[in-house]
Structures are given as C-alpha cells and as structure tokens.
Amino acid sequence: RNMSSAGPEGRKKMRECEGLIDSLVYYIQGAIADHEPNDKATENCVCILHNLSYQLEIELPESYAQSIYMQRRNISSNDKTPGCFGTRSRKVKEKQQDTPLPEEKSNPKGVESLWHSTLIRIYLSLIAKSTRNYTQEASLGALQNLTAGTGPMPFAVARTVVQKANGLPSIRAMLHVSHPAVKKTAVSLLRNLSRNPSLQGDIAREALADLVSILPECVPGSDIACETTASICYTLFNLTQGSSHNARLLLSAHGLPKVIAISMNDSNMFSKASRAASVLLYSLWSHTDLHSAYKR
Numbered sequence: 001r002n003m004s005s006a007g008p009e010g011r012k013k014m015r016e017c018e019g020l021i022d023s024l025v026y027y028i029q030g031a032i033a034d035h036e037p038n039d040k041a042t043e044n045c046v047c048i049l050h051n052l053s054y055q056l057e058i059e060l061p062e063s064y065a066q067s068i069y070m071q072r073r074n075i076s077s078n079d080k081t082p083g084c085f086g087t088r089s090r091k092v093k094e095k096q097q098d099t100p101l102p103e104e105k106s107n108p109k110g111v112e113s114l115w116h117s118t119l120i121r122i123y124l125s126l127i128a129k130s131t132r133n134y135t136q137e138a139s140l141g142a143l144q145n146l147t148a149g150t151g152p153m154p155f156a157v158a159r160t161v162v163q164k165a166n167g168l169p170s171i172r173a174m175l176h177v178s179h180p181a182v183k184k185t186a187v188s189l190l191r192n193l194s195r196n197p198s199l200q201g202d203i204a205r206e207a208l209a210d211l212v213s214i215l216p217e218c219v220p221g222s223d224i225a226c227e228t229t230a231s232i233c234y235t236l237f238n239l240t241q242g243s244s245h246n247a248r249l250l251l252s253a254h255g256l257p258k259v260i261a262i263s264m265n266d267s268n269m270f271s272k273a274s275r276a277a278s279v280l281l282y283s284l285w286s287h288t289d290l291h292s293a294y295k296r
Helices: 008-016 020-033 040-052 062-078 090-097 110-115 117-129 133-146 152-164 168-176 180-193 197-213 223-240 244-252 256-263 268-285 288-295
Strands: none
Touching: 008 040, 008 110, 020 040, 020 110, 020 117, 040 117, 040 133, 110 117, 110 152, 117 133, 117 152, 117 168, 133 152, 133 168, 133 180, 152 168, 152 180, 152 197, 168 180, 168 197, 180 197, 180 223, 197 223, 197 244, 223 244, 223 256, 223 268, 244 288, 256 268
C-alpha cells in the first residue's frame, strides 16, 4: 500500500508485476462474496488499486494507449470544423466523449482490469456495503481517478458508472456521511461524471437536490469543507450551464440563497469556494428565461 503511492515509476513497476492486480481483485471479490467488505486486508487491496489507477490514462503502456486513442485521433483528423475556440468545436468534443473503449475482454488480465467494468462494479459494491471510511474513500477515489481527464477512457468509465452499473444511488448516499474526506471524494467523483453532457440529465435527476442540500449556508471554516463546497458549486455549474431545466431544479431545491451567500464571502483564506459560487451564479444568470424566477 505504501509502495503504490511512491510515484510514477513505482506505479509503473507495480502495474507490470505479473499477477499482482489480478490477485488484489480476486481477494476483494472473495471478501464481497463472503459478506466481509470491512476487513483490513480488503481496505489495503482497494487502497493499492486506488493508487495504481492514479493518472492511469497518462501512464498507460504504449500498446494500450495506441488502441484506446486510435479512434480519438481519427475523429480529430476527420472533424476539423471551426468553432469559437479554433478547430476543437463542441461537436468534435462531444464525438470524442462518445468514443467507446475497445471492446472489453471477458477475462481481463493485469493492468486491463483497472478500467474494466468488473472492477468498476466492485468499487460500487464496496461503496454500498462497506462501513470502513478508508475503503469507501479509496473506492470513490479510484473511480474519481478513472473518470479524470478528457480522453475516451474517462468518459467510457463514467457511462459505465452512471448508466450500466447504476452507481449514482451508492455515490449519492456518500454525500451525507459524516466523514469529511469521504464526502469530499464523492463530490469530486460527481464533478468528474457531470462533465459528460450525455450523463447530466441522469445526474441532475438523481443527485442535484442532494448536492444543494449539503451546500453550507456560508463559506465553511475548514480547508477540506471549503474544497468540498467549491467542488459542489462546479458540479452544479456543469449540470446547469446548458440546461434551464436543471437550473430550475436548483431553484426548486432552494439553492440560490446558499450560492449567493457563499459568493459574497470576502475572506481570501476561503476564496476558492467563493469563486466557484460566483462562477455558478454567472452561469445561472445566463438563463434569461429564469430571470423573473430569480428575482422572486
């Protein structure tokens, strides 16, 4: 567990170690099957996999990177439609987001297991069944790692979490736990998931009201709570930026007074949350059809 957090070279060596990842996955599967998701060894296994999933998209061996990104390169070369910000128009970005991973192997080995749907479902199962905070945080953190970035892997994993594995209820429950680090990681995962336009409707329907409910009435006094608050605001920004319907859901959940209060904080110490709230407010105001509702 300590070695897996030693840096890029350490992660690379451990990913290449024959049988290591397979053994970790096998042990966790057995623990879940035996209804023992809370033992210390399971926690250690999940924490190792969490660390090995960090920056996975960037650090993948060339053979995997070539197969995963071949489709993306084809899209980039075939769709040079000028947009507001150069050749990478919204249409191209959406096509990149919809690029699937290569067909999953029925029996993945080694590093292939790290992004496979089998392990994604294992993480979601542990989030739902384990009561150990470190196991919950590591499972959420592994999914957060896998959904970071802008390539086809993060978006494919996000679709698996939300649409194929029905993971939102388990993640949503973690928003209401008392452990600050677990809550922060759950929000960060939702922030990653909410970047995918095709998933925003599902996320807003299932989790927007929960996100608003855990927004504080003002900027919180601790660093971790402040970072969590900022992440909530950016998640709500992703969900409402292109959807008046989702912005209306935020209004209905009584989120606007909270966002305004957070944005008005003048303390430099906790300006991260205030800046995020201000970005969200600016985005909400862009929905001109809701101006009368805002004023009420």
